[in-house]
Amino acid sequence: MSTYNELLKKVDKKNLPAHVAIIMDGNGRWAKKRHLARVKGHEQGSKVVKSIVETASNLGIDVLSLYAFSKENWNRPREEVDALMQLLHRYLLVESNNLIKNGVRLSIIGDLKSLSPTLRELISDVRIRSKNNTGTRVVIALSYSGRYEIVEAVKAVINDVQRKKIAVEDVNEDVFAGYLFTKGLPDPDLLIRTSAEKRISNFMLWQIAYTELYITKTLWPDFTKEEFLKSIISFQKRERRFGMTGDQLISQQDSSRGHSLNE
Ligand code: FPP
16 A cells, blocks of 8 residues: 555646546445444544545645535435534534635535525635635535536526627637636546445536546545545546547647747
8 A cells, every 4th residue: 555655756746637526425334334323424524524625735736626515415314414514514614714724715616595594604704714815726515516506507697698798699618617606717627436436416517528537436434635646646647638539639749849849
């Protein structure tokens, strides 16, 4: 087993994914394996959030998005929903202080009006307190659904067309992306999903069109900073073609190398 420092040497710091998104899954199974209540899995998962946010920030990742609670998760048993909301509350109230001090910029995306007024206030507070920070941008998806986000964006576009703020002919992919919750952020380069499930679960449906996937058997509460580095090393070995052929990519790289030599 490689140590953190050994793995860190293998990471190409000049080719970091600008945006890493994570579907944190497997908290319930982790607890079940230990005959514990599901909530215990979420508590342990929360500690892992802390460690991965610190790792991403130390590494210099620009954006880290975490899928913490989907719109569909409201259908879980009441005690579990309450416990998750409490953990998120605690995270924003307590953990965020250190992060903000260390330059992290925190934002929450999702259907925020479905959250309690206290949580909404806290969200607005951490957003304001961290908005001038220039370190890693941590985006927590809360009461989030990709389809909901797209429908909300469509409604906002229609509204702007009706108010003549934009013409229908001017709507293109870039303009549309500016209506999403992730406005201004790069699309995820790497999406990590823990606990071996091979699905997207309504996460960033628009944004992950060309995202590289890293699916691991590890349950989220067992996910380590070492495995986070491994996912980045795996990403850095991929050939990202964005619909082109491998040969086209090589000639594109050659010509951009030529450009930089001539510049
Ligand atoms: C999925 O595992 C995980 C969740 C629904 C919640 C994720 C929340 C945390 C990791 C903790 C709080 C987050 C922050 C940002 C502080 P699951 O419960 O569906 O697991 P299972 O599939 O094994 O049942």
